[in-house]
Amino acid sequence: MITHNVLQGSPEWDALRFKSFTASEAPVMMAMSSKMTRNDLLRMKATGTEREYSDWVQRNLFDKGHEYEAAARTILERIIGEELYPTVGTDEETGLLASFDGITMLGDAIYEHKMWNEALADATRANELPPEYFWQLEQQLLVSNADRAMFVVSDGTEENFVMMEYRPVPGRAQQLLAGWKQFAEDLQAYQPAEPELVVVGRAPENLPALRIEVTGMVTASNLREFKNHALAVIGSINRNLVTDQDFADAEKAVKWCGEVESRLAAAKQHALSQTASIDELFRTLDEISGEARATRLEVDKLVKAQKDVRRSEILTAAQHALANHVATLNKRIVPAVLPALDVNFALAMKGKRTITTLQDAADSELAKGKIQANDLADKITANLSTIRATGYAFLFADIATLAHKAPDDLQLLIAARIDTHEKDEAARLEAEREKIRKEETAKLESAAKEQQERDAAAATAQIQSDAMRTGGDPASLVPHVPSNTSVPAYQGLDFSATPSQSVTASAACAGYTRSLSGSAETATLRLGQINERLSPITLTADGLTTLGFTHSATDKAAKLYRESEFPSICAALIRHIDLAHAAHANAADTTEPVIA
Incomplete structure (x- = not known):
């Protein structure tokens, strides 16, 4: 709070009040004052005029009020055991002004005094302060950043002295700031109207006396x-x-x-x-x-x-x-729309007798509606931004409804949906990988079988041809392959072997039994370790990506893969070599069979 070295009631104080939004004006701005209308305050701020008071009002209300205030401050100081200092301050952030009847040295409590009247005294005893008074306290607490306000109703005597403690009510400060924001906009757009006059009816012209x-x-x-x-x-x-x-x-x-x-x-x-x-x-x-x-x-x-x-x-x-006003805001918050507002013009205008009071009631209710609409639109805008910033817009097709949720509830819902989606996506990707692995294995096995059949047929044909040239028995030249011959493990593969041997090795890799599998497996196999196993063949991360294997994690610059993926990497690599070899053989139009 910025304090001002001005005496309350002085011309300097009046000048400061004129260019500021004051705490005593807060109830009027919120259309809760019984002494002045919101339109009156707009006119005064726009034109720089002040309401004039009679000498009687000055003597019997204002002067007496200051006298009672000083006497009550002395009583209150005895009760709380602290001194209270009249102060004028401005909130550094908002520029709102407040004049305090008293504030403690530490600034943790303020004092506000009102002249004695039974109705207000009863409300104070019941701790049920009317809006005409609590909006002033809310602004004083906002400006001072004090914890509490001591609200006193008295005539300066201990016999007629009633006090209550008022603390900020959650949400009211935000309503107050929104109200002043709307008031500032209305003040900017204010158009001076004809001065209000006391309306007295005039009878038609008097008729002459009838004789x-x-x-x-x-x-x-x-x-x-x-x-x-x-x-x-x-x-x-x-x-x-x-x-x-x-x-x-x-x-x-x-x-x-x-x-x-x-x-x-x-x-x-x-x-x-x-x-x-x-x-x-x-x-x-x-x-x-x-x-x-x-x-x-x-x-x-x-x-x-x-x-x-x-x-x-x-x-x-x-x-x-x-x-x-609502239509303009709705364009800003598409696809959401503002809900129905708590505004009732007919009720606000009920009981008003003159055109002036009817207009003032409607204008005050309109300002209330705009404040409410602006507040809702700001909250919805923030929620829309939160949802869009997730990068998962497709998870929130009901964004128009979600935008109305409380921010904390929305955050929980967003986290839950994203977590569910990521789990589902991980499961889907793993299922796709498993499907691809099975399809690749089946293809490799089928290709190996076909290649074996072709190799065997070619070998038999060659043997028969040799036997016919030499006059020997073809059956004696057919090699014997034991039925229990085992397929060599992938560690022993010779990548310079013939296609027949390569295919057989492919089947071996494809049939390799994995001890770890599933999305829960931790990626620990480094790219360097893969290259060590495949030496002298060397692979890169981009090369593995081309073969369909993307690293699952990183350790600094190192790319990490799952151990269970290594057999599939071998199988994919062998298949790639086979396909390259076959393509080269076809290009050379080689018809001479190759004997395994």
């Missing part, structure tokens, strides 16, 4: 002039009601028309008391009275109807403004 004298007949009367003037005034009554002034004038006109009816009735009665029947007089009076009555009823209904129209217009405009 009638009769002596069995009308002897003197200004009835015609009165009629013309009265009907003209009645006809001029405004029926197009838009502003608070229009509604006030109309309500006044309703009362005025009623008074005209009463006066005409009285004049008629006075005339009747002087004569039994004067037809023209009665018809004229009835005509004027009827017109006044019809206008009274018309304007009275119009007032009620037009108020409902203006109420609906204000409500609809606020709903559209919020819907547009």
Whole structure:
């Protein structure tokens, strides 16, 4: 907190407050103040005007309030055993301002005083502080970084002294900051409106006094002039009601028309008391009275109807403004959408009598909705970024729903899905490798068998050919191969052997029994060890990758493979050599059989 060396109530203090968002203004900004509206605060901040107070208010509220505050501070210091220092401070990060009635030397506790009233004292005793007061404390605690606030209601005496301890409520500081952020945006877009005036209805023009004298007949009367003037005034009554002034004038006109009816009735009665029947007089009076009555009823209904129209217009405009704001945010958080907001314009406007109070209630509820929508959109945006940063977007097809989860719950779900996927993928890859191994072994065995048959046939043909040339017995030249001849192990393979021997060796490698297998096997066989076993043949990691074997781990620069993969490496290498040899033999079009 940055402290300011200014005296509370001084011009320097007023100047500092004007350019800052203060703690005492927090309830007003949150539309929770009974003393000022949010629109009033916007106007004051935008225009630099301050509300003026009478000398009575200054003496009996503000001056007495400071007097009670000082006396109560002394009482509180005795209770807690510490001194309290009035301070003005600004939060370095947010720029929010707070004026403290007192703060401890260590800054761990603050003091806030309010003048005595029974309702607030009861709420303090019950530890149920209304929003009109706790938003100020939340900002003071945010600015000071204190642990607690000592909220006191008193008149400076120990008899009327009630105190409660208030601590920050989780989530309220974030709501406060979001509220000031929206207020700053509204202040930036503020357009000065017509100054608010105390609306007093004006009755239509007063009619001249109606004079009638009769002596069995009308002897003197200004009835015609009165009629013309009265009907003209009645006809001029405004029926197009838009502003608070229009509604006030109309309500006044309703009362005025009623008074005209009463006066005409009285004049008629006075005339009747002087004569039994004067037809023209009665018809004229009835005509004027009827017109006044019809206008009274018309304007009275119009007032009620037009108020409902203006109420609906204000409500609809606020709903559209919020819907547009939500639509803008939804574009930012695609594919997610904002949920329904806790906003009720009709309820906020309920009980408001004037156009000004209706508009203020709608604007305050609109600001509340925007704050709520912005907060939700920020949380959803953060969740979307978290999901997309995993690199496993395909695991989260339900991202639009997951974006609404609490961040901690989302992290747990992401970790679980990725873990499950990696296990499934490892199992799938191992199954594919095993399938490839089996297919390669089967191919090698089949190729070996075919090659043996071809070699045997070629050898027999050669022997028979030699026997025919020498005249000997062909059967005596067929070599005898014992049935229990074992296949040599891979360690003894001669890679310079003929294709027949190579294929036989391939089968030997393919049939090598592995003691370790599966994805749980630790990779320990180094590339160098593989080359030692295959000497003088030398392989590289890229060469093994070409043969279908990728290292499973690394140790510094060394590439590590599973021990169980070595036989398959041998088999793949031999098959590669066989294929190269066969390709070369075909290219040379060699028809001379090779004897094993």
